[in-house]
Amino acid sequence: MDDDDQLEKLEQRTNWDGWRIVKYQGFWCPLPFFRAALSAQKYFKAKDSDIILSSLPKSGTTWLKALAFSVANRSTYMSNIDTTQISPLLTSNPHKVVPHLELNLYLNQENPDLEQTSAPRIFSTHMPFHALPNSIPKSGCKIIYICRNPMDQFISFRHFSLDNKFGEEDRHGGPVELDEAFDMFCDGVHLYGPFYEHITGYWDAHLKNPDKVLFLKYEDLKDDIGLHVRKIAEFMGCPFSQEEEERGLVEEICRVCSFDNLKNLEVNKSGSFNGRVKNSSFFRKGEVGDWANHLTPAMAERMDKLINTKLEGSGLTL
Numbered sequence: 001m002d003d004d005d006q007l008e009k010l011e012q013r014t015n016w017d018g019w020r021i022v023k024y025q026g027f028w029c030p031l032p033f034f035r036a037a038l039s040a041q042k043y044f045k046a047k048d049s050d051i052i053l054s055s056l057p058k059s060g061t062t063w064l065k066a067l068a069f070s071v072a073n074r075s076t077y078m079s080n081i082d083t084t085q086i087s088p089l090l091t092s093n094p095h096k097v098v099p100h101l102e103l104n105l106y107l108n109q110e111n112p113d114l115e116q117t118s119a120p121r122i123f124s125t126h127m128p129f130h131a132l133p134n135s136i137p138k139s140g141c142k143i144i145y146i147c148r149n150p151m152d153q154f155i156s157f158r159h160f161s162l163d164n165k166f167g168e169e170d171r172h173g174g175p176v177e178l179d180e181a182f183d184m185f186c187d188g189v190h191l192y193g194p195f196y197e198h199i200t201g202y203w204d205a206h207l208k209n210p211d212k213v214l215f216l217k218y219e220d221l222k223d224d225i226g227l228h229v230r231k232i233a234e235f236m237g238c239p240f241s242q243e244e245e246e247r248g249l250v251e252e253i254c255r256v257c258s259f260d261n262l263k264n265l266e267v268n269k270s271g272s273f274n275g276r277v278k279n280s281s282f283f284r285k286g287e288v289g290d291w292a293n294h295l296t297p298a299m300a301e302r303m304d305k306l307i308n309t310k311l312e313g314s315g316l317t318l
């Protein structure tokens, strides 16, 4: 069955922002990225040394990209703070530095050559755990997942989508009012949703194999970023040495990757990603709990109940 035949058989909906989404392997894949997702599944060959960063959109992907890249490449860019080479993060948006499998690499080429990228290769994806290219769970590569309070993630995505003109040609009507959008979100009808299945899929994978899947929460990183930079380094198999600790490398990575630093870089104030998405739109407020400025207490109560039901018995709290 070719891609078009496969697509024809799948359920399609219009997301609240007007994007067409297609239900593929149990998740709502944005139609413009459907073929790229299939290509990534078919052709991506993970290497044992790869690091895969995964998330739902607006859960802290940009931050995680900057952190993972800085940790992995610290001997090149930050080994000696006086003579260090300039990190690409200072001149490029983190999404350019760490490419996305289905939104980027497999979007314009069915089978791009990724062999030339030096190890450790770091890629990102929004695909749920069960839909990852087979070679990812099968190889020795490592996965770092970041999740976020769903109400903050929802509000963040709404701003991002409404602020950007990207994908205008892909939109079919929309955007709908906030309460209708929230209804759809709670029903799991949103990009890469249902969010609760996305999150619990990676949570279960982490419980089964914590050396393979690191599970992070945006709120925990906000709470103590130094602790999490050390955790990421240990997980990646390159813990900070005593000497690196004494030289203040952890603090330097936290500073370079901080919201204020990245947001105020020229490239992130003015540039655009793929010519379509404003780099600035990846840096809005960077706060925990902004949902309270947009959602009613009744909506919050509904979400609490939903989360409690969906996460019951998992040991996970959001």
Ligand code: A3P
Residues within 6 Å of the ligand: 055, 056, 057, 058, 059, 060, 061, 062, 063, 152, 155, 156, 157, 159, 257, 258, 259, 260, 262, 282, 283, 284, 285, 286, 287, 290
């Ligand atoms: P807000 O819209 O709530 O401000 P993603 O990177 O997955 O697209 O998520 C974007 C969200 O992460 C936005 O949230 C953005 O402001 C926030 N963010 C981006 N970079 C960050 C950083 N370095 N530190 C903390 N939050 C960051």
